[in-house]
Every structure is written in C-alpha cells, then in structure tokens.
Amino acid sequence: MNLIGSLLKQVALGAVGTVGEIKDAFDKSRQGGGKCLRLPEMLGLFVKTISSCDRAYICVDAIDELVPQHRSEFLRALRQIIQEAPNTRLFLTGRPHVRGELDKHLTKGAYIIHIVPDQGDIAKYLSKKMDDDDDRDPDLMTENLKDDIMKTMLEKASEM
Secondary structure: HOOOOOHHHHHHHHHOOHHHHHHHHHHHHOOOOOOOHHHHHHHHHHHHHHHOOOEEEEEEHHOOOOOOOOOHHHHHHHHHHHHHOOOOEEEEOOOOHHHHHHHHHHOOOOOOOOOOOHHHHHHHHHHHHHHHHHHHHHOOOOOHHHHHHHHHHHHHHHHH
C-alpha cells in the first residue's frame, strides 16, 4: 500500500538503526521478482522503526478522499500500528461521512473534534475570489450568478 510505504519512508529518513534492514528488505523483494514490499512486511518494518521512538505521531489529512476500499485497508493498518506500537498517536482529518468507518477501526481512546466552517469566512473568501475574477474579465459573471454561487456554496458548507 502506497500510504504505508510513504509513512515508512518518512520514518526511515529519521531512523538510524533500521535503515539497513529496510534497504535489505527492499533488495530481497526485488530479487524475488517483486517491485516493492508487501503490506505486512512494510507494517512490520514501520512498527519496528517507530518502536524505538519515545513517541511517534502519524498525521493524515483528508482521509475521506481515499477510495473506500483503500481507506478500509489503511485504517486496518493504522489499527495494527497503534496496537503493536502503543507509543504512536494518530491525528486524522476527514469529512463527517467517514466517522462510522473510523469508529469501526479506531475506537479505542479516540477524541473526535467537530470543526464547522465559519459562514462569514467562507463568504469573504468567495467574495474576494469573485472580485479577482472581475478584475481579469468584468463580463465573466453577472451579479445574479455571483449571488447564486454565494448562496449555493454557503448552503453546501452548512451541510458539512
């Protein structure tokens, strides 16, 4: 899985003791005809690497943007990591529709913080962007179109 491989690469860059072991595992995989390590091997190396740290933090933004099949696999991998390396803390962001999936895979000790977009901030941002477009081409949008865009975007943001 590319995400676990990416996490392993990031951790390996700061690790001293396991870099050789990680390189050997990749070399052995290539000799066996594979292009990369399989997920269980990557997880084992990742856990071994972060276990040497006092505390490890894994931050993943926009977990809701993963394809559902890959998201479930990734969340199972994260669960395994925190079970085998209890010094690990997770910080995940995502839209509310993935909450059930997060609860299913990562319920123990989780803190959920709901962040609601501020309507005023959204309105200011949209207004600024539309004004910038007007500066480039004043005929690009009518006032009615701007009003429709503002109304629709604020309604969509309030549904989050």
